[in-house]
Amino acid sequence: MSIKHLSTKVCIVGASLSGLLIANILKKNRIPCIVIEQNSYSALSTRSLVGLVDNKTVNILREYGLSDRLFQEGIPQSKCEFRTPEQSFILDYARKCQGQVRYTYPQQELFVDLVKKFEHTGGEILFDTQVVKITNNTHGAWLKCKQNTQPIAVNCDFIAGCEGVDGISRVSIPDTITQPRTKNFNYAWLTITVEALSSSEHTIYGLHSNGFAGHILQQEDISRYYLQIPVEDTVADWSDDRIWSELQLRLAKDDWKIKKGNIVTKKVLKMKCVTAQTMQHCRLFLAGDSAHMITSAEEKSMNLEIQDAKVLVQSFVSYYRYHDNAPLKNYSANRLPEIRQAQQFSESLLHMINIQDDHTSAGKSQQRVQKFKRSQLMNSEIYALDFARKYVGYVKSDRSTVKLTMPKKSANFVDFNPAELPPLKVG
Numbered sequence: 001m002s003i004k005h006l007s008t009k010v011c012i013v014g015a016s017l018s019g020l021l022i023a024n025i026l027k028k029n030r031i032p033c034i035v036i037e038q039n040s041y042s043a044l045s046t047r048s049l050v051g052l053v054d055n056k057t058v059n060i061l062r063e064y065g066l067s068d069r070l071f072q073e074g075i076p077q078s079k080c081e082f083r084t085p086e087q088s089f090i091l092d093y094a095r096k097c098q099g100q101v102r103y104t105y106p107q108q109e110l111f112v113d114l115v116k117k118f119e120h121t122g123g124e125i126l127f128d129t130q131v132v133k134i135t136n137n138t139h140g141a142w143l144k145c146k147q148n149t150q151p152i153a154v155n156c157d158f159i160a161g162c163e164g165v166d167g168i169s170r171v172s173i174p175d176t177i178t179q180p181r182t183k184n185f186n187y188a189w190l191t192i193t194v195e196a197l198s199s200s201e202h203t204i205y206g207l208h209s210n211g212f213a214g215h216i217l218q219q220e221d222i223s224r225y226y227l228q229i230p231v232e233d234t235v236a237d238w239s240d241d242r243i244w245s246e247l248q249l250r251l252a253k254d255d256w257k258i259k260k261g262n263i264v265t266k267k268v269l270k271m272k273c274v275t276a277q278t279m280q281h282c283r284l285f286l287a288g289d290s291a292h293m294i295t296s297a298e299e300k301s302m303n304l305e306i307q308d309a310k311v312l313v314q315s316f317v318s319y320y321r322y323h324d325n326a327p328l329k330n331y332s333a334n335r336l337p338e339i340r341q342a343q344q345f346s347e348s349l350l351h352m353i354n355i356q357d358d359h360t361s362a363g364k365s366q367q368r369v370q371k372f373k374r375s376q377l378m379n380s381e382i383y384a385l386d387f388a389r390k391y392v393g394y395v396k397s398d399r400s401t402v403k404l405t406m407p408k409k410s411a412n413f414v415d416f417n418p419a420e421l422p423p424l425k426v427g
C-alpha cells in the first residue's frame with residue numbers, strides 16, 4: 001500500500017488530556033496541528049477513571065472556555081479525612097484556601113469535552129492510528145504511523161509527546177539525555193471500582209495496622225476504594241468478601257458503614273515515581289506521564305499533565321505568533337520545579353498514609369516521622385495550611401495567575417514560514 005503523506009506544524013502523539021488541551025489551544029491560535037491516537041474514540045470515552053481536578057487545572061480549563069460541563073456536572077470537594085482506629089481528623093482545605101476547591105469529574109468526561117470542542121472547530125484527530133517511529137533533530141521532525149495496514153508519514157516542525165508512560169516519544173530520547181530515575185515502592189495498591197453511591201461526601205484516608213485503605217468519590221453512582229497490599233499479591237488473592245471485610249475493618253469509625261455494590265473492576269497498581277532531568281530534545285517535547293510519573297495518592301497526575309500542556313502550548317504560541325524561541329528552550333526549566341514539588345508532596349502523602357512493614361531501626365525511625373507528620377497536620381496551623389494549598393492546587397490570585405504572558409508587540413497572527421525564523425536551537 002502506498003504511503004500517505006501529511007504535513008503540519010505540531011504533531012501531537014496521544015489524545016490524552018494534555019494532547020487534547022494543546023490541540024485545542026493551537027487551533028484557537030490558528031496554528032495547524034494533528035493529533036494521532038492509537039485507540040478508538042469509543043474505547044477512550046467509555047473508560048472508568050477517577051478525575052480529581054485541582055484548582056490550578058480548573059483555572060486553565062476555564063481560561064480556554066473548556067470548563068462548562070465540569071462546572072455543571074462536576075462535584076466540588078472541599079474536605080478530606082484521615083482516620084485511624086482511635087480518631088478521625090477532617091481537613092477543611094477549602095476553608096484554608098479562600099474557598100478554592102477540587103472537582104470530582106471523571107477523566108473520560110473531560111476527554112469527551114476536549115475532543116468535541118476540538119472537532120467542532122475543525123480539528124483533526126487520527127484515531128486507531130499508532131505512531132511507530134519518531135525521527136527528530138534540529139532541522140525537523142518526522143513520524144511513521146500505521147492506521148490498520150495504511151502507512152502514514154507525517155512531517156512537522158515540532159512533536160508534543162503526550163502518550164503516557166514508556167511511550168514512543170519518551171523512548172525516542174536517549175536515557176543519557178533524560179537521565180530518568182525510577183523509585184519503586186515496597187507495597188502496592190488494589191484499586192476497586194464499585195457500582196454504588198459514595199460512602200462519604202469527602203475523600204477518606206484510612207490508616208490501619210493492616211495497611212492503608214482509601215475511599216474516593218468517582219461519580220455520583222460509582223465509588224472507588226483502595227487497599228494497600230503486598231507487592232507480590234495478585235487480584236486472585238482478593239475475593240469480593242475479603243475486600244469488603246478488609247475495607248470495613250481499615251475504614252471503621254463509630255457506626256459508619258460502607259455502601260456495598262457490584263465490584264466492576266479490581267486492579268493491582270504498582271507504586272512508582274519516575275523523574276527525568278529534562279522533558280525535551282531538539283524538536284520533541286514531553287508532557288504528562290511520558291515525562292514524569294508518580295502513583296499519586298491525591299490524583300495529581302492528570303493535573304500535572306494539563307499544567308505541562310498549558311506551558312508547552314504557550315511556548316508554541318510564542319514561537320509561531322511572536323517568533324520567540326525562548327519559552328520552548330526553557331520549557332523543561334519552567335516545568336521541572338513545579339513537577340518536583342508535586343512529586344515530593346505525593347511521596348510525602350504516600351509515606352504518611354501507608355504502613356511500612358520494616359522492623360529495622362531505620363524502619364522504626366521512618367514510622368516515627370510518619371506519626372509526627374500526622375500530628376503536625378492536626379496540630380500545626382502552618383503545616384496544615386501548606387498541606388491544604390498543595391492538595392487543592394492553590395492559586396494565589398484566582399484567575400489572574402494563569403493568564404498567558406505574551407509580548408504585546410504583535411497582536412496580529414502571521415502565518416509565516418518557519419524558515420523565516422533564525423535557526424532554532426532548542427533542547
Ligand SMILES: Cc1cc2nc3c(=O)[nH]c(=O)nc-3n(C[C@H](O)[C@H](O)[C@H](O)COP(=O)(O)OP(=O)(O)OC[C@H]3O[C@@H](n4cnc5c(N)ncnc54)[C@H](O)[C@@H]3O)c2cc1C
Pocket residue numbers: 013014015016017018036037038039044048049050051052107129130131132162163164165167168267287288289290299300301302305
Ligand atoms: C490502570 C490505570 C488507572 C489509572 N486510573 C487513574 C484514575 O482513576 N485517576 C487519575 O487521575 N489517574 C489515573 N491514572 C493515571 C492517569 O491516567 C495518568 O497518570 C494521567 O492521566 C497522565 O497520563 P498521560 O496523559 O500522560 O497519558 P495517558 O492518559 O495514558 O494517555 C496517553 C494516550 O496516548 C495514546 N498512545 C500511547 N502510545 C501511542 C502511540 N505510539 N501512538 C498513538 N497513540 C499512543 C494512548 O492510547 C492514550 O490514549 C491511571 C493510570 C493507569 C495506568
